Amino acid sequence: MRLLEQILKEAGADALKSVTFVPGECCYLKSVKSVNVCTPSVISVTAGKREIKVEGEGLRVDRYFEGDLFVRGDVKGVRVG
Amino acid sequence: MADLTYISVVSPSETALKKLSGADIAVYGCKKRGAEFIFGVKDKDIQKVFAIFKKPCYNIRTEKKSVRGRFLSALALRAGAAFGALAFAVAAYAAGFFVLRIEVTGSGHYLAPLVKEIVEAEGAGIGKPFSALNAPVAAGRILSLPGVVFCDLKKQGSVLVVDVEAESGAESGAVMGPLKADRSGVVSNIVAICGVPAVAVGTAVKKGDILIEAKCAVGENFMPCLAVGYAELECSQKAEYFVEDDSEESIKRAYASLLLGDDGIIEARHSLREAEGGFSVVMEIKYLHRISINLT
Numbered sequence: 001m002r003l004l005e006q007i008l009k010e011a012g013a014d015a016l017k018s019v020t021f022v023p024g025e026c027c028y029l030k031s032v033k034s035v036n037v038c039t040p041s042v043i044s045v046t047a048g049k050r051e052i053k054v055e056g057e058g059l060r061v062d063r064y065f066e067g068d069l070f071v072r073g074d075v076k077g078v079r080v081g
Numbered sequence: 082m083a084d085l086t087y088i089s090v091v092s093p094s095e096t097a098l099k100k101l102s103g104a105d106i107a108v109y110g111c112k113k114r115g116a117e118f119i120f121g122v123k124d125k126d127i128q129k130v131f132a133i134f135k136k137p138c139y140n141i142r143t144e145k146k147s148v149r150g151r152f153l154s155a156l157a158l159r160a161g162a163a164f165g166a167l168a169f170a171v172a173a174y175a176a177g178f179f180v181l182r183i184e185v186t187g188s189g190h191y192l193a194p195l196v197k198e199i200v201e202a203e204g205a206g207i208g209k210p211f212s213a214l215n216a217p218v219a220a221g222r223i224l225s226l227p228g229v230v231f232c233d234l235k236k237q238g239s240v241l242v243v244d245v246e247a248e249s250g251a252e253s254g255a256v257m258g259p260l261k262a263d264r265s266g267v268v269s270n271i272v273a274i275c276g277v278p279a280v281a282v283g284t285a286v287k288k289g290d291i292l293i294e295a296k297c298a299v300g301e302n303f304m305p306c307l308a309v310g311y312a313e314l315e316c317s318q319k320a321e322y323f324v325e326d327d328s329e330e331s332i333k334r335a336y337a338s339l340l341l342g343d344d345g346i347i348e349a350r351h352s353l354r355e356a357e358g359g360f361s362v363v364m365e366i367k368y369l370h371r372i373s374i375n376l377t
Contacts, residue, residue: 036110039107
């Protein structure tokens with residue numbers, strides 16, 4: 001994880017605004033301001049000024065604490081809009 | 082967006098979302114309002130949500146019902162009005178199957194009482210179903226009325242509209258009023274196609290007596306209408322005619338002088354009387370005189 005943060009830092013990206021997902025397994029979002037929609041097929045959140053949609057099947061919120069959202073389920077994709 | 086019911090719970094959004102997500106309940110439009118977490122769910126999940134947050138610490142309540150929920154609640158509170166509206170709708174729909182009024186339109190509207198009588202006789206009276214009307218027979222009878230060239234029966238809501246077109250001038254050519262005897266006699270035959278016979282066969286009538294009245298029965302009342310029909314009167318006549326001789330030719334001339342026209346002689350008797358320069362043929366005849374009204 002430190003290596004990942006270092007790479008992102010060198011690339012000029014902000015690690016606090018990152019999205020990490022494992023297709024078919026899970027998805028981890030940071031700096032989530034609010035959850036807009038939470039259904040087994042779509043979970044839509046507002047992170048910063050963007051809306052991020054996690055799409056898949058059987059999605060559920062496993063952990064949500066202090067802006068960190070961990071989603072389990074068959075994650076098929078993440079859409080940033 | 083689906084028709085949603087919005088619910089608020091006093092809970093951190095993380096806890097609420099985890100519980101809801103774990104129960105596979107889809108939530109929409111989530112937001113925080115102070116200590117309350119507000120979210121929208123479909124109507125089918127409401128009971129599940131209330132079951133999940135059943136502890137009093139959650140202080141769960143319905144913020145805003147879905148459109149369907151609000152409609153059903155309002156309907157339940159106004160059951161009488163809803164029933165009345167439904168009964169009215171059913172009555173309005175059912176009324177369309179019954180005749181509530183008969184209207185005669187077109188240039189033949191002056192035949193309205195006759196047309197209504199025919200239509201009622203063929204099944205379509207006030208309060209009766211449209212299906213009871215024998216339209217082809219009614220149209221045929223209306224077309225047989227004097228001057229009528231076109232007839233159409235149609236249903237408009239609860240009104241039976243009969244469109245009757247008559248020949249131009251038919252109304253002005255029609256004789257309005259009863260059939261009156263134009264001479265004295267005994268009624269031997271009377272046929273009233275429209276109108277009411279005022280005398281029976283065998284009745285002695287004088288000149289001016291009404292034979293067919295210009296009215297027709299509509300239900301229990303009589304309405305003015307066009308009198309159509311004819312009557313045959315058995316009349317007697319005595320006449321004298323001067324002839325120069327008593328030949329058969331002279332007798333024929335004497336009878337011809339009566340000018341009976343189309344009237345047929347039933348009985349004829351004559352006698353000869355001598356007169357200055359010839360003979361006087363005294364004739365006593367009985368003949369059948371036919372008079373009609375509004376018949377061609």
